[in-house]
Amino acid sequence: MENQSASRVKTTETSFEMLEALFQEGEATREELEERLGMATSTVHRHLATLQEYGYVVRGPEGYRLSFKFLTFGGFLRREVPGYSMVKQKIDDLASQTDERAQFIIREGTDRVYLYTEIGDNPVQTGAHTGRRGPIHSSAAGKAIVAFLPAEEREQVIDSISLEQTGPNTITDPERLREDLAEIRERGYALNREESTAGVHAIGAPVTVNDDEIIGAISVSGPATRLKSDRLENELPDLVLAATNELELHIEHS
Amino acid sequence: MENQSASRVKTTETSFEMLEALFQEGEATREELEERLGMATSTVHRHLATLQEYGYVVRGPEGYRLSFKFLTFGGFLRREVPGYSMVKQKIDDLASQTDERAQFIIREGTDRVYLYTEIGDNPVQTGAHTGRRGPIHSSAAGKAIVAFLPAEEREQVIDSISLEQTGPNTITDPERLREDLAEIRERGYALNREESTAGVHAIGAPVTVNDDEIIGAISVSGPATRLKSDRLENELPDLVLAATNELELHIEHS
DNA sequence: AGACTATTCCGATATTGCGGGAAGATTTGG
DNA sequence: CCAAATCTTCCCGCAATATCGGAATAGTCT
CATH class of the missing domain: 3.30.450.40 (GAF domain)
Structure with missing residues (x-):
């Protein structure tokens, strides 16, 4: 039954996977996310840009991390x-x-x-x-x-x-x-x-x-x-x- | 300069717009979201299914609302x-x-x-x-x-x-x-x-x-x-x- | 200042999101 | 308890757009 995921939005899922990864890692570089998720540099970058645009992710001293928008x-x-x-x-x-x-x-x-x-x-x-x-x-x-x-x-x-x-x-x-x-x-x-x-x-x-x-x-x-x-x-x-x-x-x- | 958004992920943006709408509305039906965002029924449905899959949205008594995953x-x-x-x-x-x-x-x-x-x-x-x-x-x-x-x-x-x-x-x-x-x-x-x-x-x-x-x-x-x-x-x-x-x-x- | 690394941009391919409508499920009213 | 109405979910063709790889740019370190 693979049609479970047929009614879902894969691109959004990718973004969410990135959020979950950041939640677990705490703070991660673009490269770490790339490896962890097995995605191309540009893809990770584009998703991170979007996540930052909406304020869910911010840049930390050494990488990206979840923002306090979640607390807000x-x-x-x-x-x-x-x-x-x-x-x-x-x-x-x-x-x-x-x-x-x-x-x-x-x-x-x-x-x-x-x-x-x-x-x-x-x-x-x-x-x-x-x-x-x-x-x-x-x-x-x-x-x-x-x-x-x-x-x-x-x-x-x-x-x-x-x-x-x-x-x-x-x-x-x-x-x-x-x-x-x-x-x-x-x-x-x-x-x-x-x-x-x-x-x-x-x-x-x-x-x-x-x-x-x-x-x-x-x-x-x-x-x-x-x-x-x-x-x-x-x-x-x-x-x-x-x-x-x-x-x-x-x-x-x- | 519209190439600002060229480096962003539009589908994820759509999902996030839905989250923002739910944040402001508090609780909304699929139809309300449809009107507010000007999107087709199936599109809203598919996005909501994804948001629910990842636990960001739950069904309330009369519609959908943000979950406490944000507080978590x-x-x-x-x-x-x-x-x-x-x-x-x-x-x-x-x-x-x-x-x-x-x-x-x-x-x-x-x-x-x-x-x-x-x-x-x-x-x-x-x-x-x-x-x-x-x-x-x-x-x-x-x-x-x-x-x-x-x-x-x-x-x-x-x-x-x-x-x-x-x-x-x-x-x-x-x-x-x-x-x-x-x-x-x-x-x-x-x-x-x-x-x-x-x-x-x-x-x-x-x-x-x-x-x-x-x-x-x-x-x-x-x-x-x-x-x-x-x-x-x-x-x-x-x-x-x-x-x-x-x-x-x-x-x-x- | 030069080499190295990391980030951002760009273009071609095909994956996948989109809208419309049908099927299914659930609720309401008689 | 059944039927009508409404809401939710599924399916399909088309086209939009996400993806990858590589090149250009910016930033960093020695």
Whole structure:
């Protein structure tokens, strides 16, 4: 079935391959790109000229690199998320209340994307995860989002998830995932015990506005040794649910 | 001279025009894009398929929109900035010390780009400016960067700046700008009195590592009524310079 | 200042993007 | 639950234009 690519634009794909290469290389000379992509000098040059014209690529000290246009677009998109202006405060509160990492994520297809994160006691790393992605099924916040989707959409998402394993307890069986999601719906929040990363537990809950529109999810995560027993199953869920409720109210009243 | 565009890739330009349109529209149907760009249904469709394949565009509830891949790329690029992991703490400190807005910017050509901002007393809006751009000559931090560039590069930048007016006192004359930059070099910091925005003053200083490599600049900005006389010319410059010095040391010792 | 390297320009070939229309899928209304 | 309407996707011929290789120009280093 090669007609998959028949409905795509090959020239644009070439330009995008160049962007991906620059993303991975960080900074590359025209020659490096030439080799990496197996293209003629003039071709690489012409594409780079176009990428620069639109501001996606700039010249660095020793080669070409991606520009901050991506941050410009990304930052703008983030501000467009309904209620985003109130997310920061809630996450900061939650981080200092729990002294753990708190985060707000959204779903994009079968990925979770971190829009804002903060750490309680260690304020050095804020924003360290901004824009990061991961499969949606292997995190508490991700599962919380999927759990509360309308049944049909939910099934569609489950079917298209790769269910790849990223941690010791990652759910890799669709049926097992459905059971977990049902539990999450009953409880109102999601748990993740070393499903995304070894040694990390997390609690997540969805942020829902207008009764059924899920705009994202909030979660708290930290070392398994600190997030366990009563704290994991009562104290932290209460705090997370309080945060999501407050956020929902703030959004609806604005 | 139409041979400007002769060395560019038109198909990629078309794809990029679509991205720009989606950026401005926020979310658009295929038909809206068709009209806006004056292209055939199949063409728009083919380009959108390609943009989706590479993850730059996703389908929203009522049309197509830009994806958070831009934030993923942008967030990654930001983390690559030397010393970025220490920027947050310094900016947060500066914001709470001054109770004003503090920011870290970098230069990209003749633009300044905000990488991180924080407000002292009002923590609601953090990150509200992430990724935003403006002409480099109309801000304190921007001028601080240009002022300390090597003479040659500095002239090159001055020559390519548009010198557009964005505030009541924006410098629009190259000679006037050169004088101001010389003053900034003597003083060690830059002032901006309503040059970028009416009613806003700011103090900025460059962040330099390895003796001459300018990685960005820090500035504090606020209402002209609060940032004036001794505070503007002594107290705040001291704080800003202390912050840049500390940041420089942290970066060099890491 | 001269040699070397890197960048940009140019022209011929054929690949591939384009528009129009048909087929297929999905939604809306009766 | 079926039919009409609408939106999305596919296909095909034509011509635009992306590609490659090489030459000219600009830039850099010794």
